[in-house]
Amino acid sequence: MEKRYIGVDLGGTNIKVGVVDPAGKLLYKTERPTRAEEGTEAVIRRITSCAREAAEAAGASWDQIAGVGVGLPGFLDIPRGVVKRLTNLPWENVPIRDLLEKAWERPVMIDNDANVAALGEAWSGAGAGVSDLVCITLGTGVGGGVIAGGRLVHGVGGAAGEIGHIRMEEGGAPCGCGQRGCLETIASATGIVRMAKEMVASGRKTALAEAARAGTLSSRDVFREMEAGDSVAREVVERATDALARAMATLSVVLNPARFIIGGGVARAGDSLFRPLREAYKKHALPSAAEGVSIVPAQLGNDAGVIGAAGLVARRGD
Incomplete structure (x- = not known):
């Protein structure tokens, strides 16, 4: 059997x-x-x-x-x-x-x-056959998992992989962990919507304004309007992907993974997310640590x- x-x-x-x-x-x-x-x-x-x-x-x-x-x-x-x-x-x-x-x-x-x-x-999805990778989930928050040498990394207190709580902005938005300016406050679906609402509240003209004021705005709306040429939506996506790419560049010089796997609801934006993310990663990453590194969507979904x-x-x- x-x-x-x-x-x-x-x-x-x-x-x-x-x-x-x-x-x-x-x-x-x-x-x-x-x-x-x-x-x-x-x-x-x-x-x-x-x-x-x-x-x-x-x-x-x-x-x-x-x-x-x-x-x-x-x-x-x-x-x-x-x-x-x-x-x-x-x-x-x-x-x-x-x-x-x-x-x-x-x-x-x-x-x-x-x-x-x-x-x-890592076992049977987008990381199959890769022994060193980082998986990042962009949803309501930002989750993460690290595989090194084919094994999950936990750290001494089990906090390894808490990628969403890398501090990216000094004095930034408050995070549920008690810090301010965590990656989660910028690159998550919640963070993307927050930034868009702040820009609407500041008086910026954008196609996102109606949904923002009605309380129905989603990260999907932001990516859609970015592709339609909305300048505010583009700024929000660029800020989110730049913060994520900087965090990934830091992880590259610490872990030197062969692959970053991006999943979660935000990743459903497809090329609208991956195109600016890959460009930003190239800009921020140390060339020797980023050589041969791929950034790919998760395959297994739920x-x-x-x-x-x-x-x-x-x-x-x-």
Whole structure:
């Protein structure tokens, strides 16, 4: 019987569970509502039952399941398998690894959700075959994961890969981490919209004004109007991509990755994002550190989390 691995991507709204083969191919995926308001024990029961149901639906016996990986959105004590605090669920000091191992009688590994997404892309996505890469997710915030020598980098306190909290602007906009001017306040979807609204409020003429005043402005609108020739939209995108490129240039001289993988909702802008980002990276990066480096879109989309979570156990001996 070929081994199978289960990946769990726990979010504030949904629990995603996937069954993955040893090559990183997603065989089956399902979702259930998290229903965090029902309490921690209820959510854990939902995770355990959903995993068993997913294995059955994928045609795998539980004996074939070699382990389960779980991606979690928050602060973790990874060696002890404990959730210290989650960002969008009211969990504190939950020994989730021990609870799940007792329920499943299988090895369980946990990691940050951004890290498991990076591992998914490295295993069977845009980073397949690359041993040194950085994955950056541009969504409501900016997440990141670092793969060096084929392994996830955690650092002494587990904060490695917190790319969104590299300080880019002295005295800039306040960030949820308590600092000001973090990359997250500039290059995320939230940051892009904030900058556009500030320019509208300052009296700049732009096609973005109506949506900004109505409260419906999105980063997608900003990229669309940039392509249509709107000067304000162009300035916002240039500021966001320049900040991201400067952060990537810094990472290049520290880590010297072969590839930067960019995912998340903002990356759906396609060439409207990647064209100015690549140009800005060339301008800021040390040539010797940037030589041969590629900047590519993520491939796995919403599946990266469950595939990467499964990879925590499937690739632990790599």
